[in-house]
Amino acid sequence: MATATATARAATMARGSGAADAPALMLSGVGKRYPKFELRDVSFALPRGYIMGFIGPNGAGKSTTIKIIMNMVRKSTGAVKVLGLDHVALETEVKRHVGYLGEEPHFYEEVTPAWLGGFVGKYYPTWDARLYKATLERFGIEQSKRVKTLSKGMKVKLGLALALSHRPELLILDEPTSGLDPVIRHDVLAELMSVIQDERRSVFFSTHITQDVEKVADYVTFINDGRIVISDVKDDVLARWKRVSFPLPLRPEARSASDPAGLEAGVAEARAKVEQAMRGALGRAFAAYKIDGLTFTGITCAFSEDVAREVGHLAGTRPRVLPVSLDDILVAIVRGSEAC
Amino acid sequence: MQVHVSYSNPVPLYRQIVDQIREKVLSGELAPGESLPSIRQLAEQAGTSVITTKRAYSELEAEGIIVTRAGLGSFVADLDAERLKAIRMRALRGRLSEIVADARASGVTDEEFLRLVREAMR
Structure with a gap:
């Protein structure tokens, strides 16, 4: 039995994919304490074959989390598994199968992309020089130009070509699209x-550009x-979060009141009724709401037919x-409502 | 096969894909037995996520419009005229119930609504 397991494991390793059915990336209870900032109980999983976007405002802990995954920052607590393998105990094995592009990639400025490929390629048994060359060509990067002559967008593409050419099974990118023009952003996506x-193959990328x-x-x-506030299938998140609006429920006599005072009193009454409901159970389904004139507009994080009926x-x-x-959701989260 | 989704459209993305493929089948642009792009190819081409496209294909399968054969991919189902008619009727019924709900919510009575339908059919 032990032999069979060992053989299976050896075969898996030979194919170079860690445990084949394990998630591409799994964090459980990861924490890191700094004097002025704490990463607390970070847990999520990315199944193989999918893309996960890691969203948060600046300073939320995106880069720290990514640096922990890459073992560039030591975690205080918790576990990180990359392709089913412990990211510290099996760091070399893990990094052979991960392509990484940091937030501000620093390259030697005086060298050429061709030289960089030769340099980086030495570290990877699976480096594919032909793929690297073809990717540079597709990205429109000249192999023999010095790195310092490349624009910011071109440097990001160079970084991507370098991160992809050992055919990694997991690509980890920290803010790959930040500061890029829309055309290059489109190419990167x-x-x-x-x-x-x-x-x-799977992709994990952080960004503050929710689009x-x-x-x-x-x-x-x-x-x-x-x-971590939310970690889920994007379509499910978007199905739960909705903007809900309706005209204030004025009593008929207020609606037909001929004097402005009568109308005003009616509006105040309807407003009070809605505000009271929002302080109750229904309000807990709403991350935020406002009443502008005669219109109620709220953002709910728990939309269902029941909520629609109650509203x-x-x-x-x-x-x-x-x-x-997703931008609206990010804003609602950062504004920090009690509900949701 | 081209599918275009709009992120500003309130209709969920997977439904937009379902509606467009159903329409292509009903109009004959996609013939019975014709092979469809893989879920991942369609996701890349339409610029949607794989999960969104997967959901659209499952929905189309549930509606009997496409079939998926393990290892071979997805194909337009062998639909005869009767089945096509049934699918068209179901799609129309779906759109109609949305319109009816809209009408009722905005205070249009059923009699008024029926009058509108009759007028539109003239």
Whole structure:
């Protein structure tokens, strides 16, 4: 039995994919304490073959989390498994199968992309020089130009080419699209989509540009103030979070009041009724709401037919339900409501 | 096969994909037995996530519009005229119930609504 397991393990290692059915990335209870910042109980998992977007405002702990995964920062607590392997105990093995691009990639400025490929390639048994050359060509990067002549966008693409050319099974990117023009951002995202055409390969990327995640990511993980707030299938998150609006439920006599004072009193009454409901159970489904003139607009994180019905009951009409963007969700999370 | 989704459209992305492929099948642009791109290819081409596209294909399978054969990929189902008609009717019924719900929510009575339908059919 032990031999069979060992053989299976050897075969798996030979194919170079760690434990084949393990998640691409799994963090459990990861913590890190700094004097002025604490990463607390960070847990999430990225199944193989998918893209996860890691969203949070600046200073939320995105880069710290990524540096912990890469063992560039030592974690205080918790466990990190990359392709089923412990990221510290089996660091060399793990890094052979991971492509990493840091937030501000620093290259030797005086050398050429061709030289860099030769240099980086030596560290990877699976380095594919032809793939590197082809990727540079596709990205429009001249092999023989010095790195210092490249624009910021081109340097990011160079970093991506370097991170991809050993055919990693997991690509980890820290803010790959930040500060890039829309065309290059599009190219970078298209590249991520093309990576996961192979369903054993996965991508984990952090960003504060939520539109990028909205398009390509299968999973989203929101981090705020060192803690994971949401980690789920993106489509499910977007199905739960909705913008709900309705006109204030004025009593008929207020609606038809001929004097402004009568109307005002009616509005105040309706407003009070809605505000009271929002302090109750229904309010717990809302991350935020405002009443502008005669219109209620709220963002719910727990949309369901039940919530729609309850709101309809309060409003006396079926509420308007519209989708929200990941940006709206990020803002609601950062503003820190009690609910949700 | 081209599928275009809009992120500003309130209709969920997977539904947009379902609606477009269903329409292509109903219009004959996609013939019975024709092979469809893989889930991952379609995701890349349409610029949506793999999970979104996967959901769209499962929905189309549940509706009997496409079939997936293990290892071979997905194909347009062998639909005869009767089945096509049934699918068209179901799609129309779905759209109609949304319109009816809209009408009722905005205070249009069923009699008024029926009058509108009759007028539109003239």
